[in-house]
Amino acid sequence: MSKYIFTVFLLVLTGCASSDPKISMEPPAYVEQLPAKENGLGQVNQGSLFGRGDNPLFSDRKAMNINDIVTIVISENTNQSSKSDKSTNKDSTLSLNAGAFSAGDDSRWGSVTNQLNRLTNVGFSGGSANKYSGSGSNTRNEAFTTTISARIIKILNNGNYFIEGSKELLINNEKQIVQISGVIRPYDISQNNQIESRYIADAKILYKTEGDLDRATTKPWGTRMLESIWPF
Incomplete structure (x- = not known):
């Protein structure tokens, strides 16, 4: 009997833990399914001044090869307002x-x-x-702005890039973590090798903090367990 009660208790705890919102940074399925583009990237065209070699005479400084870095300007604003009678x-x-x-x-x-x-x-x-x-009535306004660098992980067969990037900051014993992934078009990258987050397809942006402030603002597991089973 005690073993059964302990199992039920573990299931309740698991349910409470899984209720927290989460985001998976895994790439979309089509990114894995599409073959990588292999058409001589990184090779210099003979007789051309605009090459892609190590030191071309004239070249574009935008990211174009695997492991090249592109700067992501994250500027997300969410405005929501609803009213019902x-x-x-x-x-x-x-x-x-x-x-x-x-x-x-x-x-x-x-x-x-x-x-x-x-x-x-x-x-x-x-x-x-x-x-x-x-x-x-419900009104909600949110804004998130930051800058992060990401690497080209895969060049898809249609020429688009799958990128991933992460950044960690430790300030006053508070750890801030920013992660991003998605698919971008090379044409949307500016001359400064930057791209805005609104041009990222299947964008996944994660921002979280770890430290004393996060622990102080997070409900204890006992409170979450009671709220999940309390019927009133």
Whole structure:
């Protein structure tokens, strides 16, 4: 019995831990499926002034080969605003009246029975009224700006680049981690070898902190466990 309780307890803890949002930095499936481009990258075209060798006379300083570095300018802004109102109203009334006395076909007693029915007022009536009114609003503004360098990991067959990059900062015993990955087009890289994050397809951007501040603002595992199973 104790073994069963311990197993259930572990399952509850696992469920609490898995409820935290996570992001996987694995490349998309098509990046793995598409073959790499192999058409003589890095070779100098004979007779051309614009080469791609080690020291060409004229060359573009933009990243173009595997392991070349490109600078990513991350500037993400999220603005969200929503408002909803709902109101319902329903009224229903039911009335069923019936006389308790009947004179049948005898007209002599008809006036008497009618008078008795009016006096007794025998009948049934019912009604209901339902009203609901609700409203809600939500406003959220977020901004994230930073710069990070990434490497070209793979040149796809169509000429696009799959890039990955990470950066770690340790400031006042607080560790900040930034990671990015995605697919970019070489045409979107500026002359300064920079590209904005809005031009990255299948972009995955991770930013997290580790340290005293993160521990102070994170709910303890016991609190998260109780919130996950508390029905009220």
